[in-house]
Amino acid sequence: MDWKAHVSPDHDSIRRWLPVSWVAVALLLGVLVLGACFQITHRAALADLKAAQENDMRARMQALESVLLRQRAVTTVLADDGLVRRALLEPDQTNRDRVSRKLDGLREQTDSAVIYLLDRNGVAIAASNWDEKVSFVGQDYSFRDYFSEAMQNAEATQFALGTISNRAGLYLSHSVAPDDGGASALGVMVVKVEFDGLERNWANAKARTDVVDANGQIILSSDPARRFVPASAADNMAVTASTDVPGTDWVMTVTGSARPALYAALFATGTAGFGLTLLAVLGGFALRARHRTISRMQAERRYRADLQHAVDERTRALSDEIRERQVVEQRLDRLQAEMVQANKLAALGQITAGVAHEVNQPLATIRLLAENGEALLSTGATSDVADNLSSIRRMTERISRITDQLRGFARKAKGELGAVPLSDAFDAALLLTTRGQGTQHVRIELPPIPSDLRVVAETVRLEQILVNLLQNAQEALAETPDARITVTVEAGRMVRIVVSDNGPGLPEEIAAQLFTPFLTSKPSGMGLGLVISQDIARECGGSLRAAPSRPGQGASFILDLPRAE
Incomplete structure (x- = not known):
């Protein structure tokens, strides 16, 4: 049978040559292929978005955990500070002013919002904002949970609004124990931490970050309007990743849009559909010999235009990705510096007990020499009193050397x-x-x-x-x-x-x-x-x-x- 006799530019002749059943089968196969392409591409894109979301969440969790570890170390070290304990035992104005100046310097070094010392009645006797117009000194905070819980359990944590500043923050408290190890605490050291810097960094990212407390209420968020509102379930067009915040009853959730996965699946399906259409067109070219050359040129022009469009789109996407990676690298540099300081403060916490033991020993010796000197004064043994004073001077130099070294180690490196x-x-x-x-x-x-x-x-x-x-x-x-x-x-x-x-x-x-x-x-x-x-x-x-x-x-x-x- 002559092939050319059955090929005609007449569309009715073509339809008579190609059975309708084959057209239906081709259309059904095309729909199945496009559906499978959409499903596979959509699942892969969602998995990539989920992995990226997990990485972002880990980075933000490390930053938050670093802040919490650093501030907990501050309360622990200050609660064992001799000057703080002296201000509680001898609450004269000189001791209070010394503690306030020390807390003011530590606040700048540790990026705390405010640091203050409460006596056993909950009244602030020293604060880092002692010289400001609105100072915490003299304020009664006995109604705060972080005070009562610290007096009972040594440590406490509370997220709340400030009564004076009206700014939200995390309050970390630690009781100050007496030298003799008695059960009754002398007072409470409190550090308030505000997370404005972290929230600003989160706000610069595409994904939304929320930190939810045990009551299901949002306390930290990249969107300030969501703070202190109940957390809601994510919609179907969102990708979420969540994890517990170590050392707290908080949960961090990072929520991003799932639309990029949908767009990627649609783009892949469109590309596959374009390919199938192109195959159908090429099959039609085989049947339409008279228009084969013209149709091929038109198809090539359309293909080059689509390809150029795809190249332009990919070039723009790569440029955006490069800019995003530069921002991420800068953020990672900051996080690395924070982790270095957090590691140092963690090490500082481990050696605190040893340093306290080293300081307590010369303090006990100083007290014994002083009591002995008082007894010797009544006997007139001035040479023995001079020896005791010389020993006391050496002991104080030893304590000063230890505390100076501890303070220097806690100082933040300048690079x-x-x-x-x-x-x-x-x-x-x-x-x-x-x-x-x-x-x-x-x-x-x-x-x-x-x-x-x-x-x-x-x-x-x-x-x-x-x-x-x-x-x-x-x-x-x-x-x-x-x-x-x-x-x-x-x-x-x-x-x-x-x-x-x-x-x-x-x-x-x-x-x-x-x-x-x-x-x-x-x-x-x-x-x-x-x-x-x-x-x-x-x-x-x-x-x-x-x-x-x-x-x-x-x-x-x-x-x-x-x-x-």
Whole structure:
């Protein structure tokens, strides 16, 4: 049968040649293909949106958790401060003013909204805003839950509006215990935290962020209009991710629009439909020989226009993605700085008990010498009184050296590199890490370090690395008899510091993921100490790594830093 005899430009001839049943089958297959394309593309796009939402939520959670950890550390340290306790025991104006000035300085360093001290009746006797027109000093806060709960349970947390500022914030409180360890608290230290900065950062993102309390009420939000209203269920065109906020009964929810997934599915379906249509057109070209060339040229022109349009759209999308990634990188830099400070304050919390023990011992000695001196004055033994006064002076110098080092370690790093004496940094780290009750059995072997040996670093951050390494070694030696930490220093163009212990060593599964963020074998660890220390070493132009693991033969960490001329 002649093929050309059955091909005619007449549309009625074409319909007679092609049975209607085949047209119906082709249309049905096309609909099925387009439906499957829409479903598959929509599911994949939703999964990508969900993954991106989870990443955004983790980043925002880390920022919020960093703020909470830092402020809790502030209340804990201040509640054990000798000047604070003295102001409660001897509430004269001089002591109150000293505490107020100290709280004012700490508020700027810790980014707190306000810090204030309440006596056992709930009246503020000192505050960081003591010199402002509207001061908390003299105000009665006994009606606040954070006061009554802290007096009973030592610590409390409350999110509420300020009675004076009328601004919402989180109140963190800690009771101030007496020196003798009595059960009755002397007062309560309170820190108010406001989250305006976090909420502004959240507002810059596309997704909406809400933090809901245990009553289902929104207390923090990227949209200020939603604050203090009940949380509502997300609609069908939204993608949500939620998680509990550690240490609280809050839940963080990040909600974004699901419309991009719908648009992606529609675009893919349209592209597939375009392809199917193109195939149908090409099939028609085979039947319509007279118009084959013209139809092909028209189809190519349409294809080039669509392709150019798709390229332009993709180029714009890539440009937007590049800008978004730059913003995310800047945000991650800020978050990294916050995590470095949070790690430092977490370490500060661990050594607080040891420092308190170290300070209490000379205080007890000072009190005994003073009482002895009073008794000697009545006998006229002036030489013995002079000896007692000399001993008291040495004890106060010892306390001053300890507190100065603790305050310097808590100071926020400025990121400025310089020439740092290595011996001073080791003295500071040893002073902070060898004061706990669990470290007396550990012997530290440290070689003489020349006073003129300097490395390129920042004092606060170098001390942070050394404190992390020494604390890790001490914790590894908790159950080791004849526990020993050995430090070696090799000075060349690079200064190599090796910290080794004779503990059980690193298991293979731990050694393989030693510098992975948020992975830790400690029940109360954050999994950030070694990661942050490694980052600090790199920023100083050096490196931090673990020596090859030798189970049962201890662990060794190698810190290399450039030598300062």
